[in-house]
Amino acid sequence: MAVADVASATSEPTVSVSTLRGRPSRSTLLSTPGWLGLAAVLLLVGLVALAALSVGVALGRGDATEAVLDDATPLLVDAEELYVALADADAAASTAFLRAGLEPPELRDRYLDDLETAGAKLPLIAARTRGSARSSDAVAMITQTLPLYAGQVESARTNNRLDNPVGASYLRQASGSMRNSMLPAATGIYEAAARDLYDAYDEGTPTRHRLGLLTVGATVLVLLVGTQVFVAGRTRRVLNVGLLGATLIVVALGAGALLALDKQEQALSRSQREGSDQLIVLSTARILALRSLSDDNFHLIERGTDPAYREDFDLVTTQVGGANGLLDDATRLAERTGSTGAITNIRRLWDEYLASNDRVRQLDDAGEYLPAVRVAITDQATAAADLDAALGTEIDAARGRLDAGAGAASDRIRWLAVSLLAAIGLAAILVIAGLWVRMKEYR
Amino acid sequence: MTPRRWVSRVRVLAAPALVVVAVAACSSARTSDAALDSLELLPQPPTTPAVTDAEAPEPPSAAEAACEAEGPTASYRPDPAPLPSPDELPEGTAMREIQERGRLIVGVDENTKGFSYRSQSTGEIEGFEVDIAYEIAKRIFGPLDRDIILQTKPVITDEKTKVVEENDVDLTVSAITMNCDRWADVAFSSEYYTAVQQFLVREGSGIETAADLAGKKVCVTAGSSSIGLLEDHLPEAERHEVGARTDCLRALQEGDVDAYFGHDSFLYGMRPQDLTVEVKDGIIPETETRSNYGIAISHDRPELVRFVNAVLEELRVDGTWGELHDQLETELGIPDADPPPANYREG
Numbered sequence: 051m052a053v054a055d056v057a058s059a060t061s062e063p064t065v066s067v068s069t070l071r072g073r074p075s076r077s078t079l080l081s082t083p084g085w086l087g088l089a090a091v092l093l094l095v096g097l098v099a100l101a102a103l104s105v106g107v108a109l110g111r112g113d114a115t116e117a118v119l120d121d122a123t124p125l126l127v128d129a130e131e132l133y134v135a136l137a138d139a140d141a142a143a144s145t146a147f148l149r150a151g152l153e154p155p156e157l158r159d160r161y162l163d164d165l166e167t168a169g170a171k172l173p174l175i176a177a178r179t180r181g182s183a184r185s186s187d188a189v190a191m192i193t194q195t196l197p198l199y200a201g202q203v204e205s206a207r208t209n210n211r212l213d214n215p216v217g218a219s220y221l222r223q224a225s226g227s228m229r230n231s232m233l234p235a236a237t238g239i240y241e242a243a244a245r246d247l248y249d250a251y252d253e254g255t256p257t258r259h260r261l262g263l264l265t266v267g268a269t270v271l272v273l274l275v276g277t278q279v280f281v282a283g284r285t286r287r288v289l290n291v292g293l294l295g296a297t298l299i300v301v302a303l304g305a306g307a308l309l310a311l312d313k314q315e316q317a318l319s320r321s322q323r324e325g326s327d328q329l330i331v332l333s334t335a336r337i338l339a340l341r342s343l344s345d346d347n348f349h350l351i352e353r354g355t356d357p358a359y360r361e362d363f364d365l366v367t368t369q370v371g372g373a374n375g376l377l378d379d380a381t382r383l384a385e386r387t388g389s390t391g392a393i394t395n396i397r398r399l400w401d402e403y404l405a406s407n408d409r410v411r412q413l414d415d416a417g418e419y420l421p422a423v424r425v426a427i428t429d430q431a432t433a434a435a436d437l438d439a440a441l442g443t444e445i446d447a448a449r450g451r452l453d454a455g456a457g458a459a460s461d462r463i464r465w466l467a468v469s470l471l472a473a474i475g476l477a478a479i480l481v482i483a484g485l486w487v488r489m490k491e492y493r
Numbered sequence: 494m495t496p497r498r499w500v501s502r503v504r505v506l507a508a509p510a511l512v513v514v515a516v517a518a519c520s521s522a523r524t525s526d527a528a529l530d531s532l533e534l535l536p537q538p539p540t541t542p543a544v545t546d547a548e549a550p551e552p553p554s555a556a557e558a559a560c561e562a563e564g565p566t567a568s569y570r571p572d573p574a575p576l577p578s579p580d581e582l583p584e585g586t587a588m589r590e591i592q593e594r595g596r597l598i599v600g601v602d603e604n605t606k607g608f609s610y611r612s613q614s615t616g617e618i619e620g621f622e623v624d625i626a627y628e629i630a631k632r633i634f635g636p637l638d639r640d641i642i643l644q645t646k647p648v649i650t651d652e653k654t655k656v657v658e659e660n661d662v663d664l665t666v667s668a669i670t671m672n673c674d675r676w677a678d679v680a681f682s683s684e685y686y687t688a689v690q691q692f693l694v695r696e697g698s699g700i701e702t703a704a705d706l707a708g709k710k711v712c713v714t715a716g717s718s719s720i721g722l723l724e725d726h727l728p729e730a731e732r733h734e735v736g737a738r739t740d741c742l743r744a745l746q747e748g749d750v751d752a753y754f755g756h757d758s759f760l761y762g763m764r765p766q767d768l769t770v771e772v773k774d775g776i777i778p779e780t781e782t783r784s785n786y787g788i789a790i791s792h793d794r795p796e797l798v799r800f801v802n803a804v805l806e807e808l809r810v811d812g813t814w815g816e817l818h819d820q821l822e823t824e825l826g827i828p829d830a831d832p833p834p835a836n837y838r839e840g
Contacts, residue, residue, distance in 0.1 A: 213613045214766035215604035219739040237535050327528035334531040369534045417644040
């Protein structure tokens, strides 16, 4: 070990002794002041590296946490609400069309409210998806298609009121663009936002940050301790206040930083485990529930000419309510927060929705078309609306937990960045001060 | 104290420190993306019915051969004639089967004003063709209310005969032009309506002759007899195929096509829906485009074909057909006409 060799080669480290013995044979680089200078440079480089790394870690995690809080989550929720608004608008428009004769005013209001919501969400989503070409394209497509859709729905409505069968064609065209273009695009935005959110969680908790901080921190510590050993051996002054202070600061800092990172990770992990996991599962369930409702409406509108709607209804409802379906997942996730009661309630509303759909099916299969339509636009529509509202409430609660966890993580990381920088600066000053005292003695 | 001892102390201190490092590097709280699995459940929703390609031609069947010999309008002779009362329908027949089931199920269109369309005031599908089907139902069940004995099932043009083949419906009354290709799949009743095919264009479009339609987009319903006529007479027109008849009116209104080629029975029903379109006749000679409508019935139920023919015979003779046609004249301005004469094959 270099320090040990040097120490044994020069047994008398004080200036006076060394001068008395008169051993100028070594080059100045390897003389005691040379070693001290080298140690000072190495220590400063180490401390600067530690400072840079700490700031990098803190900023990186801060950004990731902010991304969770301010970008990915709002985008995810906006995308989900956009989907809900679009799907519900189409359900309202087609249900109003199904209802022969005058459309119920509440359906018209629902349709108009949904369009307004979608219109309000689109610019918000556009602002948040600038970085993603796919999502931007999807937003642009929906923004361009929605006015055309609304025009077609109005054409359908007007023709319907005039008893012109061509109205059905306009409705088919409108719903075709909704189901085949806009809803898949909205689903794409939602999916991308969900992946962004989980990427942000990963960015906020990478293992390499701890390893990096530990490696650099340990190296600085070894340097500090080594320098003190060297200085003690050379100068017989066992305690160098500056270096000791710096050592204590680096140790305290390391422990504090690891603790803070741990707390931050726990907060972020809580945000995910108790918040976003449930948010995603329930939002996906909400989207699929709306899709099943739309499937059923279209089965009635197309009068069963295409079996695909019922097949999709069966597939989607199994995915939501079947064994190990999304509602089972939601129950398991709710156990983390003790909110299983809310999920039990959602399950009950889901069963009611399926029961009302069963009645629609039985009537439709028995050829009782108009009674089937009546149940579809009353009981089933109400059950679906209740289910949707309950899902919406639980999604809001999950988002509250997500925000709370991520907010706590964000506070931790802000504190960490400031305190790390200040402490490392102080340690650097102490190192310079401590070594300066020794080096001065060689002048 | 020698430096070596210091160094060894550093080593002793370093060992537990390394353990601390190793432990600290492992986070107690990791995030996971297991919840993202739920995203896999978001595939494409099913699309609205696509227009399918025509099926590959099959070898001619006996029914098709008989059609070639006798002509597509020749159906089986009416039997039993005169019609028995509903409680005397012969055992083991399709009519008895339908009676026991409780309803006559009929494939219809729901968008053809006058002939078969869903009325917004009643929510029911109404029109000339539904009336004909109701007359048949009344002779199976007796004079009961329409919604009790008749179940209408809307079918798109492309599936008009398929639903009969697959026994989803007992009959399809939906402007089906009888031809030998279709006789290969289903049997037909005697003719209940004669149509010609014409063009619907926007007013002032300047389309008057076949030459004007070269390179223009012409809308036709997929699976309809209009496609073959268009191929034969206007090969230079660009075909635009849609699923339902009203889709052609919408395409015309939206400027997606320049003309709609279809039966006058549909075109008359479209005029009242849009006062800026007009019917052009004679672009393809009427003798070429004459379409004889028959009611499609399964080949497995020849007794039902004969029964329906007996009903149609009655409607022609007792003036019911004329009364039903009068409604078309009032509603759509279709010219007065006599019922098409029945044509029966030997045996």
